[in-house]
Amino acid sequence: MRILVVEDDAETAAYIVRGLEEAGHVVDRAADGQDGLFHATGGGHDVMVVDRMLPKLDGLSMVRAVRAAGIATPAIFLTARAGVGDRVEGLEAGGDDYLAKPFAFAELLARINALARRPPLQQEVTLLRVGDLEMDLIRRSVIRAGQRIDLQPREFRLLEYLMRREGQVVTRTMLLEGVWDFHFDPKTSVVETHISRLRAKVDRGFDRELIHTIRGAGYVIRADG
């Protein structure tokens, strides 16, 4: 993927660029909002990572200008401020995701992958399938290898969130935000317990595991190994 990183702090920028390049991406870097806008309107990026506090043109204004120019490249805001209102502001300015500093690199990478692979507003899918696991979104039913699996509404949402991102690493925070609308980090390992319960229903008793733990990053659902 081709990724634009707009970050004024040289050390943070280097950290992100190095990580992304190690993950096999091509990275353009801009150190201020104007430069970032110039790069972004040049087009050709799959995702842009934009710091909110930038010299010359702040991140919000930059993304607003990019959107005004009719460019829909998905954008992730980075911010040192993790206020609730700040998140909403970022999304309203045309951002697609929001990540508070400091963040684990795995978190940023997972979110970039999630954004880049987001299908461009296709028609609503009604059936999700991973290996022999099938989820019918209309009848709200889950079947694995012909066997019906009963899920609680929250478990259903968790599984749906994973299945919609088949093969993609999903982090704890992404699950907290996406499934439970928790925009903070609980001290109790709630995500782990929910995942282990879901596993008990979806994977236990079947020959192959679908839900995998990626150490230090999160979870992924996939059919092959």
Added chain:
Amino acid sequence: MADTRWAFARTTAFRVTLLHLLLTLAGTILVGGGAWWATVGFGARQAVAEIERGMGVLLQSGALSGPRGVALSIEARMAADRSGAEFYLLAGPDGQRIAGNLSGVPRDPGWREGTIRLPQGGEAPVLMLAAPLPGGGALVVGRDLSAVRALEQQLLSVAGWVGAAVLLLGLGGGLLIGRGVARRAAAMDTALAAVQGGDLARRLAVGRGGDEFDRLAARINATLDRLQSLMVALRGVTDDIAHDLRTPLTRLRQRLDAAATSPTAEAIAAAQQEADAMLDIFAALLRIAQVESGTQRAGFTRVDLSAIAQSVAEVYAPAAEERGQGLATDIAPGIAITGDPALLTQMLANLVENAVRHGRAGGRVVLALGAAGITIVDDGPGIPATERERVFGRFQRLDSARSTPGSGLGLALARAVADLHGMAISLEDAAPGLRVRIGLPAG
């Protein structure tokens, strides 16, 4: 304030006084003009009308019976005039007076005003109309204007006095009002300057009158109260950070020292963990400060509190079950309040998390929501009555809880969020265990 000589002219009081004075003067002039028109004007108009009528009658008698008839009419009229205010003159073609009490024939016909000597002595202002007669000669009819002129004099002098009085009263009153306004503004200015100078406890005097100045002063005082509490909160945060982050920082330092001598993956991971824990503390502190600042109130919406409580209970149910606890709920549906959904979620999550963590393993936690508010009850060791207020402070933890994970910020945040929403939060003895009670906001 560069030119103090004109400082007074720039005050609102002066401008208002000036404008008020000008308007009052204009009003006085209008009233005076009306009086003039009704009295002096009326007298003059009446004189004109009488002269025209007299002239008409005399010309008519002249047309019927010649100059002789006119002379007779004049004699008759003069005889009938007791006031001596009527003047006539009939002159022949040679300019000789035939009849009347005026002397001197005017050269041109038409209106004129002049002064004549009265037969009984003295002078009088007279309005006269002269008309030529068909067979040569001229006719003059006049009226004494003394009464009108006297009235005019009187009116002028009254106008002068009244004008002076209005000017004086307006100016004096304006100055008096202006001084009062200026004095109160100056008092506010002095008090605010003291606040600006650092005396944050200084407040404006609020009178009992309840006028706009009092309301303004009350509003400014409320703003200052808010500012002061924010300053105190800010100072509190700084103090907390200074005191309570030293321990984890020292620990981080030690771990890094250990990693420097034997850089194993475990040693580095331990240091990272310590750094993460500190970042968490910072995030929590910032969030509490942000909530306490009250700025979030701008984003308040209608929130389904029942749905939030339900969701929080669902999130924590498996974690409770792992500890062998039952997480029971008694949530009345459809309870809505005005607030911030994310913060309310976090408040409930913190409290339920505490209850699950401190509750008895194998015990029971109950989350209830009803018209009376929210209660979260656990069956753990509870909190001694003397400590119940203290644990809401930042970094305040019971000694018995020091060994368990946690930053001592969860309850501080819960209190900040409750305060932000105008909800009262308190701790009670659930015998055994702890009951957290949160009232619903009014309205």
